[in-house]
Amino acid sequence: MHAVFQPLTRHLVLTGDLKTDIQLFLSANQCPSTAKHCMDVGAESRRIALLFNADPVAAEIAGWLHDISAVFPNHERIDVARQLHIEVLPEEEIFPMIIHQKISKVMAKEIFNIADPDILSAVGCHTTLRSNSSLLDRVLFVADKIAWDQEGTPPFIDDLNRNLKESLTHAAFAYLHFLWERKETLKVIHPWLRDAYEDLKDKVRLV
Template identity: 65%
Template sequence: MHPIFEDLTKHIEFSSDLQSNIRLFLKANNCPQTAEHCMNVGTEARRIAFMFDANPDAAEIAGWLHDISAVYPSHVRIDISRKLKIDILHEEELFPMIIHQKISKVMARDIFNIEDPEILDAIGCHTTLRSNATLLDQVLFVADKIAWDQSGEPPYLEELNRNININKSLVRGAFAYINYLWERKDTLKVVHPWLSEAYIDLKDKVSSS
């Protein structure tokens, strides 16, 4: 484990139950709402995984861990990323909230001993997605957008659910959300390059399907 994580874990007695450990970790570090959100995303990711023949256990674990870095407020995330030797993009420096996906990936590996690269990579792009996203990437991305952590109903949810549940297309479901953002990109604080690449990639796949 990286020494930077010691203060977050030194007072916690972990068990062999990963889900309980994640919930305990987040609550012990003053993030009870994030704990609830992560559990909900895990449940949703498992449901979607079954629909599209992805690994349901991997999807659920990725959901539980995707926002584990919420223990770090946005204003310290760039400093934390430097200490963890994470590659930092210009857009992430401008809007540090968005780098939490990369920090969560490292924390899942170092604190919770996740070794599966597919799970780690899905966690690492769950906010922006990426070009040539894997099936698990898309499952987690969509699950996070369905089980969102804000009040009210997401404005993109009807279109996303229609594509997932009626059209039976995970690609179209992911594109529904990214296209929603893209149509409003002038209002975003930054447009992350991975998001731009995912938009181009998914648009091409939707057009050719």
Template identity: 40%
Template sequence: MGAFVGCVANEAKSLAKRFGLDEAAAFTGVLLHDIGGLVPEQQRVALAEELGIDVLPEERLVPMLLHGKFSAYFAKDIFGVTTPEILSAITYHTTLHANPTDLEKIVCLADKVKWDGEGVPPYLSELILAFDQSLDAAAKFFTAYLYDSNLLVIHPWLSEAHDDYFAKQ
């Protein structure tokens, strides 16, 4: 296991414990959340179509967005993960979606706390403060942060998550 994946997996277990969720499910989801990134960027759309994975217009423009779908596909097909909640957490870990489960929030946010970028994530201190309020507050904060950042495209799932959180005000 790479150091980065290990850090994210340990963060997921820690968050799951903190919020009273299944640590093993969070750990499994994070271990496999980025395996779809092994598919070369230029081959993602064609392979998704070949495998029968639905490709949204935004994913055609930014094929990196397909990696969650590939990760869930490989988790099931290669690693035998059959738990729908884990597969869903893997699928939605990049953007979340409307009405995310707590496990989906944990897998997504663990990935954002222990990111693979250089240095400290620019949002980390605010995200940590949001966790002190609740898991939902942290997911709401990160959804807003991501939605308002300089993205190449806004994935429909992110738009749905944002609308869901901010329509509840």
């Protein structure tokens, strides 16, 4: 395990039950609301996976893990990413919140011993998605938007749910399109998000 994670786990006694251990880890590191959000996203990921013939167990695990990097505050994330030898894009330097997806991926591997490449991929792009996204990538991406962790009702939720009845790809694109229409108001346009938007725009046309 990388040294940057050791202060977070030093006094933690893991049970061997992944769901319990993730909740213990987040709560012990002063992130109880994130623990609840991760459990909610896990449940939603499982639900969506069952609708679209994805692996429900992998989807649920990816949901539990996706935001575990919340234990690092925004102002520390770029330094943490560099310590972990994660590539830091200019957009992430400007808006460090976005790099949490990449940090969560490494934490899932090193702290919770996740080796499944599909789970790690989904965790690693759950905020922005990416081009040529996998089924599980899109399951977690959409589940995270439905199980919103902000106050109030998501402004995009009705359109997203309507599109989910059409396909998972339509639902993922609906959220990307929502952001794209408001791109002038966003702090940055992450290149992975731009690539995902262009990729799914073509795929939605073909469906």
